[in-house]
Amino acid sequence: AQSVAQPEDQVNVAEGNPLTVKCTYSVSGNPYLFWYVQYPNRGLQFLLKYITGDNLVKGSYGFEAEFNKSQTSFHLKKPSALVSDSALYFCAVSSDGGHTDKLIFGTGTRLQVFP
Amino acid sequence: KAGVTQTPRYLIKTRGQQVTLSCSPISGHRSVSWYQQTPGQGLQFLFEYFSETQRNKGNFPGRFSGRQFSNSRSEMNVSTLELGDSALYLCASSPSGVGLNEQFFGPGTRLTVL
Numbered sequence: 001a002q003s004v005a006q007p008e009d010q011v012n013v014a015e016g017n018p019l020t021v022k023c024t025y026s027v028s029g030n031p032y033l034f035w036y037v038q039y040p041n042r043g044l045q046f047l048l049k050y051i052t053g054d055n056l057v058k059g060s061y062g063f064e065a066e067f068n069k070s071q072t073s074f075h076l077k078k079p080s081a082l083v084s085d086s087a088l089y090f091c092a093v094s095s096d097g098g099h100t101d102k103l104i105f106g107t108g109t110r111l112q113v114f115p
Numbered sequence: 116k117a118g119v120t121q122t123p124r125y126l127i128k129t130r131g132q133q134v135t136l137s138c139s140p141i142s143g144h145r146s147v148s149w150y151q152q153t154p155g156q157g158l159q160f161l162f163e164y165f166s167e168t169q170r171n172k173g174n175f176p177g178r179f180s181g182r183q184f185s186n187s188r189s190e191m192n193v194s195t196l197e198l199g200d201s202a203l204y205l206c207a208s209s210p211s212g213v214g215l216n217e218q219f220f221g222p223g224t225r226l227t228v229l
Contacts, residue, residue, distance in 0.1 A: 032215055043119070043205055043220030051215050090158065095171075098214040101148050101207070102171045105158035 002027045004074075004091045006106035013081045014114050021076040021109045023091030032094035033074045034103065035065055039087045047089075050074060051098075061085070081113045116141060119208050119221035127227045133194040136224045140187050140208030147189040148218065149181060152203040161204075164189055165212040193226075201228045 003026045013019045025031050032051055036044040048059025055067045065076045076089060088110050092103040120139045128134050140147050148171075149161040160173040164183035181191040187208070193200055203225050207218040 036220075041222070043222045044207070045220070046217040049215070049217070094214040095160070096214065100163055100165070100170050101146050101209050101212050101214045101218055102160055102163050103148075103214070103218070104160070105150075107157045 002093045002095050002104050004033075004093045004104060004106040006089075006091055006109045008109050009107075010110045010112065012112045012114065015083050016080050019078050019081040019085070019111065019113070021089050021091075021111060023074045023076065023106060025072050025074060025091075025093050027093060029097050031067075031072075031074075032098045033065075033067065034092040034094075035059065035063070035074075035076050036090045036092060036105075037087050038090065038108075044090065047076070081111075083113045083115055086111055086113045119206060119219050121204075121206055121221040121224050123224060124222065125225045125227075127229065128196050129229050130196055130198060132196050133192065134196060134226060135190055135192050136204055136226070138189045138191075138206035138208075138221060140189070140206075141210075141219055144208035144210050144219070145187055146209045146212030147183055147187065148207045149189070149191050150205045150207070151175075152205060152223070153201075158205075161191065163212075170212070196228045198228050200226065202226060 034049045035047040050067045091106040095102040146165045148163040162181045163171040183189045203223045205223045207220045209218045
């Protein structure tokens with residue numbers, strides 16, 4: 001069965017510093033991986049995805065993620081954090097190799113960026 | 116283009132009642148998925164509909180049901196509500212239902228069961 005794990009419940013970082021939010025995956029077949037962000041009282045917003053190709057994926061709001069097949073990881077990164085990046089971040093994997101929209105989400109990581 | 120809309124935004128019910136939640140996808144989107152979000156269980160998949168057909172169902176009891184109409188709008192119903200059904204219910208839509216693309220989420224319906 002497909003699954004993703006987010007080992008950190010919360011990540012704290014100072015504004016201007018680089019940030020990393022971790023995600024590891026377990027899939028049979030090709031991994032199709034996603035990052036979504038949730039701001040308070042809002043639905044989820046898509047940040048980026050890895051389907052195939054370059055291991056470094058660039059997404060919205062200056063975020064990027066690095067796909068590492070040997071370490072089965074898909075960590076979210078940003079070179080310089082903003083206070084407005086504070087939110088709940090979810091890693092997700094397609095449950096059936098991309099045949100349908102069903103996603104399996106991680107437990108989420110709360111990012112706090114301090115001024 | 117208008118985003119995904121969900122109604123109502125907030126709902127308070129008592130145990131044993133039933134509830135219907137509505138989701139209007141982005142115009143032209145044919146796939147609608149539903150998720151339940153709780154602090155303890157995180158985001159759990161409920162159903163996925165594509166062109167009025169349920170393609171996937173999550174591991175929820177039969178009290179949870181859904182449907183999709185010809186205009187792609189979707190409803191989910193929960194009968195005989197339990198306290199544990201209190202959650203944020205999110206729906207998401209996509210144009211083609213091919214799971215390689217971005218999904219667009221609505222703001223959710225916050226259901227409180229007393």
